[in-house]
Amino acid sequence: MSYRTLWSGLVAAALLTFAGSTSLLAHHSFAAEFDETKPVKMTGVITKVEWKNPHIWFYLDIKGADGRVENWGFSGGAPGQLMRRGVMKDALKLGATVVVEGFRAKDGSNNASGARVTFPDGSNVLTAGTQDRLPGAPAGGGR
Amino acid sequence: MKRILLAGVLLAAVCAGGLVVSAQNAAPAVQGIPRTADGHPDFTGIYQWPTYLPGDERGRSAATTFDRKNFSPLKPGGEAFLEPRTGDARHDEPRDFCMPAGFPGGILEGNAMQFFQTKDHLVMVHEFQRMTRIIPLDGRPHRTGLEPMFYGDPVGHWEGDTLVVETTNFTRWQLDDYFYTNQKEYRMHSDALKTTERIRWKSKTAMSYSLTIDDPKIFMRPWSQEFEILAKPEWDKQGLFEYVCEENNRCPGGKCETK
Secondary structure (H helix, E strand, O other), X not given: OOHHHHHHHHHHHHHHHHHHHHOOOEOHHHHHHEEXXXXXXXXXXXXXXXXOOOOOEEXXXXXXXXXXXXXXXXXXXXXXXXXXXXXXXXXXOOOOEEEEEEXXXXXXXXXXXXXXXXOOOOOEEEOOOOOOOOOOOOXXXXX | OHHHHHHHHHHHHHHHHHHHHHHHHOOOOOOOOOEOOOOOEOOOEEEEOOOOOXXXXXXXXXXXXXXXXXXXXXXXXXXXXXXXXXXXXHHHOHHHXXXXXXXXXXXXXXXXXXEEEOOOEEEEEXXXXXXXXXXXXXXXXXXXXXXXXXXXXXXXXXXXXXXXXXXXXXXXXXXXXEEOOOOOEEEEEOOOOEEEEEEEEOOOXXXXXXXXXXXXXXXXXXXXXXXXXXXXXXXXXXXXXXXXXXXXXXXXXXXXXXX
């Protein structure tokens, strides 16, 4: 077998594995509530934080292309899960401008999952629940 | 006579060898672990269910589902293991409506757990959904006359320094929390499920937690998966966090409340 054939085979196997894993989504509430085909990355100002079960919610005023400001809600993990990971409520400060990545709510409302929050200095916190889908990452599939 | 003597010596040697092998295969006793007054290992404490496994990206967990490489083949008729999704969120996603994850599904969530052990009981309180299991340790038989339960009926007994917990009397429910194939099905156990947990200290800071799934309506034979539970004494002062699912469940079944 030539190296080219072997390499092609390995690449094909890797692609098949990845394709298989991305078809397998995680978590009941994530898949029931959010659309993994609609990733969002939005910049806005934090207006409210609900550090409550079963999932935290934080809200941003987001200015659209038309200049209108709309308030969006973003859902993260359970407070206990986040705090055990070292993500505390005071990481999300009212009035802070942040970038939030997640996936749009299935019902088309101004809501999304909020998996990662990035601050102006480039640092970020993972606000995702244990099984939430991370934008740009393959699902933990094949199990 | 000499032959009989030789046979006896050989037999004794084989037996001694077997004892040595058995001793080597048994879990080595961990020195310095806490023990109760009656000498059994004391599992009282606060612990972390494995949230991250090697190779997992930060924030994701592959320890929250069973790995299908451990599964035994399905029996004929075991197709009920895969429950078709109907599109009705209350059927497909009961947890989304704050229904319990049950056992063993609930224990797989990546949260803290706190164990309280007395001479007669081990109480496991799981931070996720505040799932609580009260396990008698005196080797009593299972209760009878109960309705099937989400968490089953557990009874425990000791095998050396290993606590063995056998649980029966389950209602048919989700085995774990994972979309198995093409998002059209999820994994169920039957009401014939019996689980066996084997819990022992591996070291002074980590427990081996082995879970055996024996569901004769679904699988050809029992299968097991082992997890490692980490002791987190530094969490003891803070304790478990509260979990009230109905507190702010904004998007049950995908329909978000207006805020």
